[in-house]
Amino acid sequence: MSSRWACGLDGCDAAFDTVEDAVVHQTTAHERHECQVCGTVVPDGYFAIRHAFDEHTRAEFVRAYDADSDDVREREAIKSEIEETADLQEIVDRIDGSV
Template identity: 60%
Template sequence: MTRWECAIEGDDRQFDNVEDLIVHQSTDHERITCQVCGTVIPDGYFAIKHAFDEHSRAEYVRAYDASAGDVRRRESVKEAIEAAANMGEVIDRLEGGDGSY
């Protein structure tokens, strides 16, 4: 079974399912400000999703002084999470539901 590691600012907590990871990142860590547009978003998966869904790779590279490897790594994380996560459950839990989506 794949374990999902938080990895925000050295947080090495691991989770059995990706939904728990996303909820943890969204609720237990400070929100961050997008360096491209100034939007305040949860760190972790939602920050990566925002960066690559809302901005070009070039904007991301310039704003975050990122390398091509940084971009590939974050795109890989985004793809892996989106392939595994039940986002309906995540949203329900973040909105105060019990996750029984």
Template identity: 55%
Template sequence: MDTAWECGIDDCGSVFEDVESAIAHQVTAHERLECGVCGTIVPDGYLAIRHVFSEHSRAEYVRAYGAGAEDVRQREGLLEEIDEVVDQQRLADHLES
């Protein structure tokens, strides 16, 4: 079954046929953000969440963003959902073009 992927940044609402296109959109159409933990500039959306949860502890995320347990669970769930279907090579190809 095919799934539509909606950009969840602000009120964007753009919809894509595949997750790789949605992530590429987030990288190219939205401003980059400064990580609240380390100051690294990262693309907003999925890659920002991936950065925070792969480079920092949950406790660092909670302190830097004033997040609660539900915020952590929601973002970890999103990462798991995307990681199950994303084709890293296809994503790289999207980002290179």
């Protein structure tokens, strides 16, 4: 990935120097997402992807979102890259207003 992290939600072209900034932006600047599998409302972007793949099977995701294997692989790669790079506790603290 480039040295900048893109938001990518709803055509948003905001870009950030850190992954933490990008995820906080997605969480605070965009509408929440309703999971099409279970109806849970979660922040859009990384947290929506994490919810979908941690709480549901890939088959449920494919059916609910009319997705294909490329869609699954793309989201799994995003989730993996963020989890390998980000300080997730910093993100949670910033969203909760602790930092």
